[in-house]
Structure formats: structure tokens, C-alpha cells
Amino acid sequence: MEEKVKERTEELEKAYESLKASETGLAEAQKMAHIGNWEWDIATDNAYWSEEMYRIFKRDPKKLAPSIGEYLSYVHPTTWITTVKSMIIQQIYVLPGLILELF
Incomplete structure (x- = not known):
């Protein structure tokens, strides 16, 4: 053993x-x-940003990632809908049946 x-x-x-x-x-x-990645857990409303995301947005990596609402304020309006749709689709596969309220 x-x-x-x-x-x-x-x-x-x-x-x-x-x-x-x-x-x-x-x-x-x-x-x-000069690209980064991020994740958002809808259930806990917690976000994770890669180190490069913090550099891109000139944020302190020692602090928590911004809320999803703040992050979306950085997204250009023409890509906002696509970004939100992809976020929702990703979470639907992770948490089926979840009803989502963004704001």
C-alpha cells in the first residue's frame, strides 16, 4: 500500500x-x-482575469477582477452583444437551466 x-x-x-x-x-x-483571458462564474458572480488582462486594462493584479458590469463597460458597443451571448452560452453548458440577469 x-x-x-x-x-x-x-x-x-x-x-x-x-x-x-x-x-x-x-x-x-x-x-x-498582448491578449488575455477571463472567466466569469455566474452562480457566484466571481470573475478571474489572467495577468495579461490586468496589464491590458492597467489594473492592479493584486485586486479582485472587476465585476462583469464594469468589464462590459470596457467592451466596444459593436461587440458587446456578441460578448454577452458567448458568455451566456458558455454558462448554459456549465449550469443548465440557470436564469440569467446581467444587471
Whole structure:
């Protein structure tokens, strides 16, 4: 049993290191391309921004990501509807049956 625990621990450590390397690569690619990514959890109304999103919008990465309403105020009006639709579609697949009120 002890050997199995050791084996599994080593597998998890390798997976963790691989994930960290992927995250570092993504952050470097975003910085070079000057693009970022973000996520919004409708259920908790919490947002996550990548480091590059904070740089793009000149915000302090030590602070929480802005509310979805504030983020959408940065989106150009011609792309606002498309942005909101894609956000809703993504969340519908994550939380089926959720009734959404943006504001």
C-alpha cells in the first residue's frame, strides 16, 4: 500500500509540474501577443482575469477582477452583444437551466 501511495504522489507531482509549465507558457504567449483571458462564474458572480488582462486594462493584479458590469463597460458597443451571448452560452453548458440577469 505504501508503494502505491508513493507512486501516486510522484504521478501527481509530475502532473502538477506539467500544469505549472503550461500555465507559464500560456502567460508568456499572452504577454507577447498582448491578449488575455477571463472567466466569469455566474452562480457566484466571481470573475478571474489572467495577468495579461490586468496589464491590458492597467489594473492592479493584486485586486479582485472587476465585476462583469464594469468589464462590459470596457467592451466596444459593436461587440458587446456578441460578448454577452458567448458568455451566456458558455454558462448554459456549465449550469443548465440557470436564469440569467446581467444587471
